[in-house]
Amino acid sequence: MKSDAAFSAAPLKGLGGPLRSSEPARAPPAPAVHLLEEAADLLVVHLDFHGALQTCERAWQSLASPAPAEEPGGASLEVKCSLCVVGIQALAEMDRWREVLSWVLRHYQVPEKLPPKVLELCILLYSKMQEPGAILDVVNAWLQDPDNQGLPEYGALAGLHLQRVLLPLGRLSEAEKLVVGSAAFGEEQRLDALRAIHTARQQQKQGESSCQEAQKLSQEGSFSKKFLSLLMLLRRLWDSALSHFLSLSFKKSLLAALILCLFVVRFDPASPSSLPFLYQLAQLFHRIWKATIARLHQLPLRD
Known part of the structure; x- marks a missing residue:
């Protein structure tokens, strides 16, 4: 004043x-x-x-x-x-x-x-x-x-x-x-x-109309923020699972892949014709397993 x-x-x-x-x-x-x-x-x-x-x-x-x-x-x-x-x-x-x-x-x-x-x-x-x-x-x-x-x-x-x-x-x-x-x-x-x-x-x-539109946009923005937060959470979970999987040793990963392949060959009847490599690999493992079992039976038993 x-x-x-x-x-x-x-x-x-x-x-x-x-x-x-x-x-x-x-x-x-x-x-x-x-x-x-x-x-x-x-x-x-x-x-x-x-x-x-x-x-x-x-x-x-x-x-x-x-x-x-x-x-x-x-x-x-x-x-x-x-x-x-x-x-x-x-x-x-x-x-x-x-x-x-x-x-x-x-x-x-x-x-x-x-x-x-x-x-x-x-x-x-x-x-x-x-x-x-x-x-x-x-x-x-x-x-x-x-x-x-x-x-x-x-x-x-x-x-x-x-x-x-x-x-x-x-x-x-x-x-x-x-x-x-x-x-x-x-x-x-x-x-x-x-x-x-x-x-x-x-x-x-x-x-008043502008205020109502602003409130509507604010509500939509709030929903978008919640959806984005959910996506970010899923992404963090995926990254965590992927990093955990990649942190396993190479041997364990290879063993897991072989077991998965064996299950596929075992339970899929069409696999011998469509997957010859996996079939041959399964046969090889089967022979190794039989040879190991036979050697164990030939060992002498001691009192």
Whole structure:
């Protein structure tokens, strides 16, 4: 907020006119007016934001005391509004913008009594900080108050509430109800607002469709990952079995191959004609086996 020069200058537009100490006053200035001028100087000239906020608090305390008979009520309301403007700016510059709404309501008690300028600054501040939901209930209460609906600023605040709060929050039904049911919008303004709501609704549907497609792709990706994991597991098992088989000695492997060949020759009747080499090999092993058995029978037996 300290680097936002445009926002810093905007709230101080209401501090000109009779609030400047260099201009002659038509009536003796009240203590609150002096404190308001001091707070504005601390904020703009000295950049003492904490001091400006403390001075606004002292001014509010002076306004809480019984007002002099010569002080008009309208002047007091204008001073209160200007004090709020300075206080909002000081809190924003100190990066304490989240305290703005509670600080303002502490002095005005109810949202319906907020001055239009103060409410406008709150909407701009919270929408700029991307937290329009914090101001939603306050603005709704202010717009629904019958006393505020006759103010000349009502239409501008309703449009600002539509653009900066309802549409960013996706409250499209509330926005449509506000546009159709309020006399604050002219015919052309109402058509523009309805177009904006229609566009926001289309974007919302597209976003929901994209979200569903992303979820579907995520599910498919999860299945693919599980399938790949299964394939990797099978591959590791195959590699393990193959490495174990290859780790056997050459003799054992050869013996296993010969035994397999003997089984094939033994149990396959067509093998003698189709596999002559294996048949001859089997005959050779059979002769060796008979010779070995015969030699064992010829050995003399000893007691």
